[in-house]
Amino acid sequence: MKKEPGKIVIAVAGQPNSGKSTIFNMLTGARQHVANYPGVTVEKKTGFYRYKGDTVELVDLPGTYSLTSYTQEERIARDFLLHEKPAAIVNIVDASNLERNLYLTFQLGEMGIPLVIALNMMDVAKSRGFKIDTEELARQLKASVVPTVGNRGKGKKELEEAIAATYRNTATVPFHLDYGEALEISLNSLEKRLKENPGLSESYSLRWMAIKLMENDSEAKKILEKKGK
Ligand SMILES: Nc1nc2c(ncn2[C@@H]2O[C@H](COP(=O)(O)OP(=O)(O)OP(=O)(O)O)[C@@H](O)[C@H]2O)c(=O)[nH]1
Ligand SMILES: [Mg+2]
Structure with missing residues (x-):
């Protein structure tokens, strides 16, 4: 995809099956482009949308459970975040599997890139009787948390707003996990x-x-x- 001046690059990251592609499609619609990461056959999907005069380019990273560099997908996701330095990461979190999903969230947060959490699959979480305190989660993760139901387009506007607020905020506090x-x-x-x-x-x-x-x-x-x- 040709570089445009003033374009804001945002990575979409999350564990496999959390709804990354669904949220990516929800935000970008048909404005998508597929290529491969250099030297490998892993697909690199990029797309864009416009928000209040900004052009926001989204990159759908491969789904990974963590960010160690054991698998090709993990290496690709990590290298992208390290070297391309996106303005923010939209971390798609499966709300019905919160604890397992937060493992990746911590690793993303530690990279020092501002996070926006799309708390996806909220319908599934609700049907299982889970009650998630999104405000407390946001406070602890130092990130915006937006509940979404990706396959029904729910939370799109709120997510766009949270993404813009994050890349426009130059004073974001990085997430800090205390190791004792x-x-x-x-x-x-x-x-x-x-x-x-x-x-x-x-x-x-x-x-x-x-x-x-x-x-x-x-x-x-x-x-x-x-x-x-
Ligand atoms: N019930 C429910 N289903 C969802 C939601 N979001 C996505 N899905 C469905 O969950 C499945 C997985 O979604 P994808 O968007 O393909 O997930 P992904 O993270 O891109 O998956 P990988 O690329 O394989 O890692 C699809 O069948 C979606 O339609 C949601 O909020 N609620
Ligand atoms: Mg996908």
Whole structure:
């Protein structure tokens, strides 16, 4: 897709079967384009919509349960977020499987990119008798939470509004998962050392880098070798 000036890139991420494509279609309608990610046969679906004078480009990332780089889909989703730096991530969360889905949400939040949560499958959650405190969820995740029923187009307007409010807000507070005192001391000192590399802090969330290095993540180590000089 040709780059347009002033275009805002937003990633759509979520676990498999959470309703990513449904929400993507709900927002973009027929304005879609399919290509492949470079060098692989995984489909890259992009589409756009206009919102109050803005052109918003959505990228439907492959569905993944987490963001480690074990599978090709995970690597693709993670590389996109790391290197393309979207203005925000719309995280499609299956409300009827909240706990399992939040595992990915935490990992997305830790990348330091502002999140908008589409709490999808609300009809299924309701029919199972789940009551979700969306305000509390939003407070804890430091993100907007919008209930949706994707296959019925419910929540579209609210989602568009939340997306715009997020990419327009330059003062979003990144999500922060507290790993407990012992780990936090190490994470903080590692982050301080990483801060000494200006090449690194310009391009990556140092908190994310510190967590990944602590996990002995091979890609984070590669980035450090390349950028950290
Ligand atoms: N009941 C209900 N069904 C939904 C909702 N949103 C999507 N679906 C249905 O759930 C199924 C999966 O939706 P998709 O949009 O294909 O999910 P996906 O996340 O793109 O799936 P993958 O790309 O395979 O990971 C489809 O049959 C949708 O019609 C919802 O809010 N409620
Ligand atoms: Mg899909």
